[in-house]
Amino acid sequence: MQLHNTLTGQKEAFSPLDPSRVTMYVCGPTVYSFAHIGNFRPPVVFDTLARVLRRRFGRVDYARNITDIDDKINAAAAREGVDIRVITDRYAAAYHEDLKALGVEPTTHEPRVTEHLPQIIAMIERLIASNHAYAAEGHVLFHTLSYGDYGRLSKRDEQSLMAGARIEVAPYKKHAGDFVLWKPSADDQPGWDSPWGRGRPGWHIECSAMSEAVLGNTIDIHGGGHDLIFPHHENEIAQSTCAHGGAVYARFWLHNGFVNVNHEKMSKSLGNVLLVHELLKTMPGEVIRLVLLTGHYRQPLDWTDDVAADARRKLDRLYGALRDLAGIEAAAGVSAPQAFIDALEDDLNTPMALAELFELVRAANKAESDADKARFKAQLLDAASLLGLLQQEPEAWFSQATSESDLSAERIEQLIAERNAARKSRNFADADRIRKELADAGVLIEDGADGTRWRRGG
RNA sequence: GGCGUCGUAACCGAGUGGCUCAGGUGGCAGUCUGCAAAACUGCAUACGCGGGUUCGAAUCCCGCCGACGCCUCCA
Incomplete structure (x- = not known):
């Protein structure tokens, strides 16, 4: 199995450190509003990867967090005059509904920040004790100069990194690149007691602490959106590596490309943010899933009305083949063709895997003997299940109402x-x-x- | 400015130093059908531009043009 590792910029042969299980952590959502189509690319991509890994290596311990402490959440809660829990519960539930509609299987772990304050505080204490972090004016900051490999993932060096910085440097920072591990909360802000006073964790420490808590010090795969390479993942590496005495944090870093809408980045100012919650009112979740798998995960994906219509027609063809095999029992013990597996094991080449799937459809449509049909049906169903597609009865697909x-x-x-x-x-x-x-x-x-x-x- | 990605037919989208180089949608034609649809068969359209390396490049190298991402909110 080959996976592209952002750390080296190359495809590398992958096998888990512990042969008995693969460990994978993917950055999940901050639950302060409905999630948009771009937010769902990582869950869909890494859900598919988890399926492939599971087949290849057996057990996959997969964690995707829910960030339920964040200033955007605080702002939303303040706006509505409710506890942050009201906001996070509402949007976490919506997120789960959308995931289900997209055929994303539950992960092994789904840690929440509010449930890991002790672990976060303990990790910060270790970083302070080892001189990688310092407290200043109620804040605790990570000292990036203390970590020699800082910038390795994003391929930036610390000197040039800060030379072009366009932000104001807080006066309490020893170095401009230092980032917050803990920050103080005002009385009217959500906060938790800590050795540095009442406050809340900074943005990056949560993933380090939760990954450690549920998967251990060194994980096989860490995934997320391309935009997280810097600073989020760079900072995670620095924190975790320093907190673990130099142990490798994540062996493989995988990053998915962005989803654009009509050739433009989604943004509130352009008003082109597509919420899956809304899209699902006009199309089946399976269509959205297929669109997200139509391109290679590392490439940018352009969402247009055309690609959604395209995906629907593709599913019509796939389900059409299954419908014609309705009276045939899938052959036992027959699994997806090797070419299909090979495509997915080559850095999750879903476009190529889909091409193999359509070859299979043609073969199935042409099959004349019941034995052939039974074999193709089994192959088709097994292959599709690795992509998380064709999980319903063809009749259900063709008769589902969309409005x-x-x-x-x-x-x-x-x-x-x-x-x-x-x-x-x-x-x-x-x-x-x-x-x-x-x-x-x-x-x-x-x-x-x-x-x-x-x-x-x- | 720094780092990185990309430019493949009407559209989406893989891939590869050389086998008439995927797949899907759409188009055209045929078989089937009362006519269609579905399915099957066949056909057409491509590798941003200019150099270079090579027996041979869309694929490697250089330059250019264009699009885009990150550079402390961001999947």
Whole structure:
């Protein structure tokens, strides 16, 4: 298995440090609002990777955190006049709903910052004791000059790094690059008691502490969005490595590219932020998942209406093949083709894997013997399951309504019955009129040897 | 300015120093169908520009043009 490691900028052969399990940590969301399409690329990508790793190595201990302490959360809570818990519970629940709709399996661990304050404080104390951090004016700061490899992940050196810095340097910092581990809270802000007074953790320490708590000092894979390379992951490395006496923090760093919308970065000012919560009102979650897997995870992905429509048609083809195999029992003991596995094991090349999947679809559609069909069905289902696709019955896929104004299944069946009566009496004008009526309502019909079937079109 | 990524047919999107170089959508044609649809078969369109290396480059090197990301909120 090959994975691209940001640390080296190359694909490297991957195997877990502990042969009995793979450990993987992925930075999760800060739950202060609904998550957008870009927020879901890491969960979908690393969910897929977890499936591949599980098949290859057996056990995968996978942690994806929920950040429930953050100043944006505080701001949202203050705005509504509620406890931060109200905000974080609401949006964590929404996040989980969206994940489920996208076919993302639960992770082994889902640590929350509020549940790891003791571990965070303990890690900060260790950093202070080893002279990698210092307290100043109620803050605790990590001293980046104390860590020789600082900048290695993001390939920046500390000198030039700060030369072009565009931020004001807080007066209590020993060095401009030092970052906050702990900061004081005002009386009206959420805070927790600590040796440095009542306060709250800085942005980066949570992941270090929680990763240590649930997975151990050295993990195999750490993932997240490309934008997190600096400063977030750079800082995590510094903290964890120094807190662990120099032990390697994460062996492989994987970063997914951004999702743009109509060639532009999503931003509130452009008003083009696509919330999955909203998208799900107009399309099945599986469509969104497929879009996110259509490009290679390290490349930028451009979300447009076209790519979503494309994905829906692809799923129609995939499910169409399965529907034609409805009466066939999938062969036992048959798994995904090797070429498909090879694609995924080559740095999670999902576009190539999808190409293999479509080759399989063509083969299945052409198969004549029941034995061949049974074999292809088994291969198709197994391969798709690695991508987290085709997890529902084809009939369910084709009949799912995407808006409440859609015709009911009963009404559709009724119209089809009327049409077939017309066809039987060779009254094709009426038959075609009814077909047109259905088509206008987004329902496409197919006359086959064993009756007429229907599906909702995009 | 520093670091990094990318430019493949109408669109999406892999890949590779050389086999008439994926796959999907869309287009055209054929088979099938009352007609369609689905499915199958066939066809067409490509590697940003200019140099270089090489027997051979879209693939490696250099330059240019263009797009984009990060540089202490950010998936």
